[in-house]
Amino acid sequence: MANRGLFVGLVTLDLIYLADAPPDANQKIVAQEMTSAAGGPATNAAIAFQHLGNFSTLLSVVGRHPICQLIEADLSAINVVDLDCDRQDSPPVSSIIVTKSTGDRAVISVNAVRTQISPDCISSKLLDEVDILLIDGHQMAVGAKLAKMAKGNIPVVLDAGSWKPGFDQIFPNVDYAICSANFRAPIEQSVFDYLYCYGIENIAITQGGNAIEVFNHAKITVPQVKVIDTLGAGDIFHGAFCHFILQHDFATALAEAAKVASYSCEFFGTRQWMQSAHSYNDETR
Numbered sequence: 001m002a003n004r005g006l007f008v009g010l011v012t013l014d015l016i017y018l019a020d021a022p023p024d025a026n027q028k029i030v031a032q033e034m035t036s037a038a039g040g041p042a043t044n045a046a047i048a049f050q051h052l053g054n055f056s057t058l059l060s061v062v063g064r065h066p067i068c069q070l071i072e073a074d075l076s077a078i079n080v081v082d083l084d085c086d087r088q089d090s091p092p093v094s095s096i097i098v099t100k101s102t103g104d105r106a107v108i109s110v111n112a113v114r115t116q117i118s119p120d121c122i123s124s125k126l127l128d129e130v131d132i133l134l135i136d137g138h139q140m141a142v143g144a145k146l147a148k149m150a151k152g153n154i155p156v157v158l159d160a161g162s163w164k165p166g167f168d169q170i171f172p173n174v175d176y177a178i179c180s181a182n183f184r185a186p187i188e189q190s191v192f193d194y195l196y197c198y199g200i201e202n203i204a205i206t207q208g209g210n211a212i213e214v215f216n217h218a219k220i221t222v223p224q225v226k227v228i229d230t231l232g233a234g235d236i237f238h239g240a241f242c243h244f245i246l247q248h249d250f251a252t253a254l255a256e257a258a259k260v261a262s263y264s265c266e267f268f269g270t271r272q273w274m275q276s277a278h279s280y281n282d283e284t285r
Contacts, residue, residue: 003131004132014270016229017095038070039094040136041234042235056079059083059139064085068091091115122146132157138164144166147173157174158174161183176204220251227266236260237261
């Protein structure tokens with residue numbers, strides 16, 4: 001059965017290059033491949049969630065700058081609610097170089113600091129018929145208000161890629177905290193202990209291709225694949241997790257999401273894994 005997810009946070013335009021290595025100072029290099037796509041944690045998660053047979057709504061700032069036409073074209077398959085549809089400034093643009101031999105990526109971008117939206121415009125109607133809510137922290141005030149509205153009725157998933165000021169407004173209303181290895185508590189305390197103090201019991205820390213650490217649970221092994229590109233793998237993991245947690249327990253949902261994210265790393269860019277002949281979905285598992 002298809003579910004409906006609301007994904008709140010950042011949208012960017014990603015310019016992605018495949019090269020032997022990032023350039024040194026004052027060096028020019030020629031990429032072997034190039035692609036572009038809409039990006040951002042909530043954005044990629046929303047696309048993955050919908051690819052797995054669901055319906056996604058992305059709540060973010062897009063605007064009316066000419067570059068936004070490229071973003072809108074890439075996101076035409078999902079429902080996008082623009083928090084500032086009259087904005088004339090350029091959306092964030094990320095330049096990404098993927099190292100061919102390892103799949104590692106180097107990224108330069110700007111985040112959503114200059115495009116923060118007041119939560120006053122947020123209505124509870126956004127949560128009508130929503131089965132799961134994911135917040136990436138890039139629209140902190142909006143995310144905090146929606147998480148408070150959803151608490152107790154709709155599962156709230158937090159993408160904690162790195163510490164962001166204001167997260168403490170969201171933590172009390174989070175059901176599932178999925179952290180990266182880069183996430184650090186703002187005090188001298190383990191991530192697990194820190195988040196548990198807010199009442200969060202479902203906590204996981206992803207570590208790339210290494211095992212996922214889970215609060216009060218054994219580590220979860222990540223499938224080993226031939227890595228072409230790791231860009232967006234964490235975001236895809238979160239979107240897949242939102243899909244599987246509506247069907248399974250926490251540990252199983254993490255394990256299944258890891259399979260999807262690992263599979264995506266076998267392809268260049270953040271979209272090719274969905275276009276392949278054996279694209280990972282419920283029918284091909």
